Amino acid sequence: MTDSYNINEYKHPLFTVDSVLFTITDSALKVLLVKRANSPFEGSWGLPGGFVDIDSDSTTDITALRKLKEKTNVEPPYLEQLQTFSGAHRDPRGFSVTLVYFALIAAQNVSTHIKSIDDVQWVDINTIQDLSIAFDHKHLIEHAKQRLQQKTLYSMVPIYCLPEYFTVGQLKSVIEIILGKTIQRKSLIRRLESTNIVEKSDEKVSSGGRLAHLYTLKSGVDIVNFERNLSA
Amino acid sequence: MTDSYNINEYKHPLFTVDSVLFTITDSALKVLLVKRANSPFEGSWGLPGGFVDIDSDSTTDITALRKLKEKTNVEPPYLEQLQTFSGAHRDPRGFSVTLVYFALIAAQNVSTHIKSIDDVQWVDINTIQDLSIAFDHKHLIEHAKQRLQQKTLYSMVPIYCLPEYFTVGQLKSVIEIILGKTIQRKSLIRRLESTNIVEKSDEKVSSGGRLAHLYTLKSGVDIVNFERNLSA
DNA sequence: TCAATAGTGTCTATGAGACACTATCAG
DNA sequence: CTGATAGTGTCTCATAGACACTATTGA
Incomplete structure (x- = not known):
């Protein structure tokens, strides 16, 4: 590789935005998961998210909201940054950086059609360990849950x-x-x-x-x- | 541009890691600032940071520490993620994403030679508004200060x-x-x-x-x- | 009427704020 | 001695926990 920091020559990390969207239904805390349509982890469940569209997203907040809206048809009323996760081996394609958001929505406000589509589902937070989840998303969800619990205290x-x-x-x-x-x-x-x-x-x-x-x-x-x- | 999300074709945001390193000297809260050697904002003061070296940094935490060590010769004992800032216009080169860390160090533990080098300085947090600071770094510093104050309360x-x-x-x-x-x-x-x-x-x-x-x-x-x- | 959920009154427990008091050092 | 900084004793205040008590509804 080159020593130069010239934009066009520099090897960039893979940057994505993912969201942990929580809701409460059936007396349980649930997380929105999406069946992955593409490699890697095609077919397994992961957090809703993706790449920034630098031509139309004004900030990464917009990216997160856009991706959530694609899956749920609505924008959550609460969204905040959780944390950024990075590493050389989280994604088989190479060094990756994922900005994770943490969001809340009322179950009543999510379009009901969401349940009928079989590539999006609400998963009970307590049954996540039994599922096979893409990347380190299980870990990200656990982080988000702790943040939610902490914030609920104050x-x-x-x-x-x-x-x-x-x-x-x-x-x-x-x-x-x-x-x-x-x-x-x-x-x-x-x-x-x-x-x-x-x-x-x-x-x-x-x-x-x-x-x-x-x-x-x-x-x-x-x-x-x-x-x-x-x-x- | 292409519509494809194929990694090699996709337009990536510019991703950098910056740190707000605080210390206390002369009864004042100070932030470490670095004189920028390159465009944009060449010659003005900004936060220490830069691009991830994806071949040797295992995570962005390491990137932040490495950059701080380059400037101070020591690694701060406290480092945590502050927040990620993004937008199409923060950097004249295009859509940029900056992961900002917030760090603390004892003034006594910073190599003394730092003061003699005129491209690194500790700036009193209360005199920052008078300086011309690169990018939106003034804003990032203000955020970091508020986080520090908040954490100091609990x-x-x-x-x-x-x-x-x-x-x-x-x-x-x-x-x-x-x-x-x-x-x-x-x-x-x-x-x-x-x-x-x-x-x-x-x-x-x-x-x-x-x-x-x-x-x-x-x-x-x-x-x-x-x-x-x-x-x- | 009763069961169920809403809402109050009030005592205790914890830990911060205030501030006077004592302790121990240098000179 | 005195002045300075360290450290304690203790009262007040704010707010959470506990929990019994009253209120209001539907059936």
């Missing part, structure tokens, strides 16, 4: 796994599925009332007992971080 | 800005410089005693008054995160 991110209007009970249940443990309803309500990011609507919905108030994320707000964690 | 990372043996007073002072506010000595000691990551040695050093105990990071430990933040 923020309200799980709200993005819920529809626009939701009850305290629904939020509590989503948080408990993510953490794998129960939390105190009281603590959750205290947090909801101390942040300015949600609005308590006057509407109530039936939920098997007393009617529950509906909450909704205020528009344009950023997720706030609490100064203390819930107990892990 | 971890002991600032220890990596200190020599192997340090006093509570030194640590307190480093934290205060990073945060830009004073903290309670008592709170710091409580944290030091509640974690298992440091060891209180029997040795004491003179520091203008009563002798101070020396502490040291236990070897092989990971930084632990506290469940609460110091007040921001």
Whole structure:
């Protein structure tokens, strides 16, 4: 190889963008996986993602959203960078760099047709070890899960796994599925009332007992971080 | 261009690795900047970094460390990924992706010769706005500073800005410089005693008054995160 | 009525903030 | 001695955990 850093002569790493998109259905945390149409790992399941289209993607965030939309028909309301993974041997084609995003969406908001297509599926996070997954994607998913759990301890991110209007009970249940443990309803309500990011609507919905108030994320707000964690 | 995603035909983004290396000297938080030898922005100051050498770097972490070592002659004891920045217009040569690391080192451990070379300098974080900085590096530095401040609220990372043996007073002072506010000595000691990551040695050093105990990071430990933040 | 879920009142536990107090060094 | 820095004792404050209690719904 040449010593020069001239763009046209330099050997570039293979750069891709992948996303770990989570949702909650059937009381379980699920990840979106896609059946690979091309080599390498053709036919096995991997994270949705691919190459940047440098002519139309303005940033890699757009790349991630575009790829997710191709698979689900919708863009997730929450997307953040997880981490970049790199190495000479993660991809048989050579040194590769993968920018991994971590995203959340409400199951209700994903086009229902997704289930009928057999090259896209939601996989229960607890059954992933049994599957054969492309590249080091199993590892990436595990990372993403830990980040989601961590953020759930000090923020309200799980709200993005819920529809626009939701009850305290629904939020509590989503948080408990993510953490794998129960939390105190009281603590959750205290947090909801101390942040300015949600609005308590006057509407109530039936939920098997007393009617529950509906909450909704205020528009344009950023997720706030609490100064203390819930107990892990 | 071609529509194909075949590796050899695909237009790749320009991928680089840059690092924001912090240290503390003269009671100020400083960032390592390097005078650019090549276009673009030849002659202005930018973050140390460059392209991955895919034949010898096993991961991008190694790339970051290698580039830092070229400039400082030592590898920082703390290095973590900050974030990846991308866009069509950050680099005049085209769509670029930069993986930015955030690193800490004790000023005492940086070879002293660094100051005599006029293409590498430590810049006070508060005077950066006055400088002309290459690319969007000013923005990247600001991001890194915020991450450092945030982590300082819930971890002991600032220890990596200190020599192997340090006093509570030194640590307190480093934290205060990073945060830009004073903290309670008592709170710091409580944290030091509640974690298992440091060891209180029997040795004491003179520091203008009563002798101070020396502490040291236990070897092989990971930084632990506290469940609460110091007040921001 | 009862079962179920929503929501409150309130006590405890943890750990940070504040700050006065004591301890020990140099000179 | 004094001044400086190290380190402690202890009270207050904020917020999470625990959990019993009340409220409101459908059947």
